[in-house]
Amino acid sequence: MKKSYLLVLVALSFLSCDKESNPLFRIVFNPVTISVSPTMSAFEEHSFLVSVKTNFKNTFDANGISPDSIKYIRPISARLTTIFEGDLDFVRAMSIRVCPIGSSNVNNCGMEAFWRDPVPDNVNSRIDLVNSNINDIQDFVLHEDVELQIVFERLWRNPDRIFDIQVGVEFGVW
Numbered sequence: 367m368k369k370s371y372l373l374v375l376v377a378l379s380f381l382s383c384d385k386e387s388n389p390l391f392r393i394v395f396n397p398v399t400i401s402v403s404p405t406m407s408a409f410e411e412h413s414f415l416v417s418v419k420t421n422f423k424n425t426f427d428a429n430g431i432s433p434d435s436i437k438y439i440r441p442i443s444a445r446l447t448t449i450f451e452g453d454l455d456f457v458r459a460m461s462i463r464v465c466p467i468g469s470s471n472v473n474n475c476g477m478e479a480f481w482r483d484p485v486p487d488n489v490n491s492r493i494d495l496v497n498s499n500i501n502d503i504q505d506f507v508l509h510e511d512v513e514l515q516i517v518f519e520r521l522w523r524n525p526d527r528i529f530d531i532q533v534g535v536e537f538g539v540w
Contacts, residue, residue: 389538
């Protein structure tokens with residue numbers, strides 16, 4: 367009987383021990399700003415391609431880890447926040463893709479890292495996105511400069527005025 371309790375205890379400790387649940391550290395891209403206006407049609411997809419500094423070298427150096435020694439990089443969080451006044455309730459579905467420098471904004475580029483479909487009601491000035499199910503995005507993230515493609519795939523309506531939106535993204539390193 368004691369052996370069975372011991373066996374159950376050992377099994378539970380192995381099942382509850384998940385060393386990969388938390389990243390070693392995070393790579394936080396410099397925030398980017400996009401502008402929306404009432405001229406955006408609710409019947410079309412709208413995408414913005416913005417260059418961004420990844421700060422990956424400084425982040426790796428600060429954590430004392432070489433990029434060659436990591437297992438993978440995955441999306442952690444993304445947020446859109448209006449600057450000053452503006453309401454994001456016009457967004458119905460959206461995504462953020464990480465793309466190599468020099469990508470075209472005509473088609474989807476790179477790899478989708480974050481999405482939200484549908485965007486919840488009454489988001490007001492902030493939308494938190496969901497991480498895409500990506501096993502590893504380091505081929506796109508481990509560059510000093512990349513481009514973020516912010517795609518408003520579907521809108522409930524057009525924005526009610528011109529305003530700026532700050533976009534921030536973070537990736538976890540395992």
